[in-house]
Every structure is written in C-alpha cells, then in structure tokens.
Amino acid sequence: xxxxxQSPRHEVTEMGQEVTLRxxxxxxxxxxxxxxxxxxxxxxxxxxxxxxxxxxxxxMPEDRFSAKMPNASxxxxxxxxxxxxxxxxxFCASSLSSxxxxxxxxxxxxxx
Amino acid sequence: TQLLEQSPQFxxxxxxxxxxxxxxxxxxxxxxxxxxxxxxxxxxxxxxxVTGGEVKKLKRLTFQFGDARKDSSLHITAAQxxxxxxxLCAPEPDSWGKFQFGAGxxxxxxx
Numbered sequence: 212x213x214x215x216x217q218s219p220r221h222e223v224t225e226m227g228q229e230v231t232l233r234x235x236x237x238x239x240x241x242x243x244x245x246x247x248x249x250x251x252x253x254x255x256x257x258x259x260x261x262x263x264x265x266x267x268x269x270x271m272p273e274d275r276f277s278a279k280m281p282n283a284s285x286x287x288x289x290x291x292x293x294x295x296x297x298x299x300x301x302f303c304a305s306s307l308s309s310x311x312x313x314x315x316x317x318x319x320x321x322x323x
Numbered sequence: 324t325q326l327l328e329q330s331p332q333f334x335x336x337x338x339x340x341x342x343x344x345x346x347x348x349x350x351x352x353x354x355x356x357x358x359x360x361x362x363x364x365x366x367x368x369x370x371x372x373v374t375g376g377e378v379k380k381l382k383r384l385t386f387q388f389g390d391a392r393k394d395s396s397l398h399i400t401a402a403q404x405x406x407x408x409x410x411l412c413a414p415e416p417d418s419w420g421k422f423q424f425g426a427g428x429x430x431x432x433x434x
Contacts (some may be wrong), residue, residue: 215365236365242420244422253424253426253427254366254411254424254427256421256422256423256424259420259421261419266420266421267421269339289326290354302365302366304365306420309373309416309420309422311356311368312358312368312413312422313368314364314365314366314367315363315365316363316364316365317363317365
C-alpha cells in the first residue's frame with residue numbers, strides 16, 4: 212500500500228483565498244483524522260471520521276474550516292477564507308478500528 | 324480529557340550520548356504509544372506498551388511503562404543523528420476513537 216496520500220505537499224496562498232487540502236487514507240481503514248501542527252500549539256486534532264461520518268469536530272478552529280469525507284477513500288479539509296494564522300502543517304492520518312495511526316506526509320500551508 | 328505532560332520540551336545532545344524523555348499523566352492508561360516524527364515527515368509509531376512495568380526494546384531505544392500505568396519513559400542509548408526528531412506519546416484512544424497526543428520532546432543529536 213502507498214500509505215496515506217496528501218496533496219498538495221506545499222501550498223502558498225494569499226489571505227482571503229480558499230484552500231483545499233486532500234487526503235486519501237490507507238485502503239480498508241475506517242478512521243480518518245485531520246491534524247494541524249505548529250511550533251506554538253503542537254499537534255492539534257481538528258476533526259475525525261469513522262466510516263465516513265464525522266465523529267468529533269470540536270477541534271475545528273472556526274467556521275472558516277470545514278471537512279468532508281464523501282467516500283472511504285477521500286477526504287478534504289477546506290479553509291475559506293484563509294488567514295495568515297492558518298499557516299501550519301496539516302496532517303491526515305488513518306487507522307483501522309482506532310488502533311495505530313498512520314500519518315501522511317503533511318501539507319505545508321503558508322498564507323501570506 | 325487526559326492531561327499529558329512530556330518532558331523535557333527540547334533536548335540537544337552529542338552523538339554517542341544517552342538520553343531519556345518522559346511522558347506523564349495523572350490518569351491511568353490501558354496502553355500508551357510512542358511515535359517519532361522526523362523533520363518534514365508525519366509521526367510514525369515506534370511502540371505500544373500495554374502492561375504496567377513493561378519494558379520493550381527497539382534496538383537502542385528502551386521503552387518503559389510505569390507500574391501504575393500513569394507514566395512512561397523512552398531511553399536512547401548511544402544516540403545517533405538519525406534519532407533526531409520529535410518524540411510524541413499518546414494513550415489509547417477514548418471510546419469514540421479519539422486520540423490525544425502530548426506536546427512532544429524535540430530531540431536533536433549532533434555529530
């Protein structure tokens with residue numbers, strides 16, 4: 212298996228623009244997690260899904276952030292409008308029955 | 324919410340030295356995982372400890388789970404530059420499958 216795939220790997224955008232991050236989990240995994248990592252706040256859980264259903268989105272910073280999982284093999288995290296404080300590394304991870312988490316390589320987002 | 328404390332926050336050592344990092348909580352865990360995140364990559368699972376007092380070895384890395392299952396340590400013997408990374412601990416997920424990671428210990432091993 213190729214592991215968790217995230218795209219793009221790097222994104223530079225201007226404040227106010229819409230940003231869409233994509234994730235393909237490991238085939239057969241039933242949990243999918245979105246994290247944000249910064250030096251100041253560490254690794255923060257934003258939202259996670261079980262069998263494509265959002266379970267807990269309490270970590271989503273505000274209404275500018277939204278996430279979807281239309282099927283078992285694809286998820287998106289959208290920021291609209293983006294702000295400079297959203298600059299961070301965004302990780303997607305998947306797991307089977309909530310055991311070991313397998314992380315993707317991350318998307319490095321810079322909002323100017 | 325379980326409060327996890329990892330210490331130290333940052334550790335810089337020379338190649339060949341030993342180091343120990345800690346993961347502590349006031350809560351009792353049924354298991355605990357250690358992950359390592361190398362620069363530019365996502366975290367990768369190193370080990371899962373499940374029994375109080377358990378010691379697991381992974382080459383030069385020794386993981387210990389406290390007898391009371393509230394704390395854990397990771398000891399690296401003769402550190403190498405390849406050990407550089409962010410070491411994160413995480414207890415078992417809650418009943419809803421939610422993971423919680425500690426803030427991590429950043430380890431830098433210089434040649």
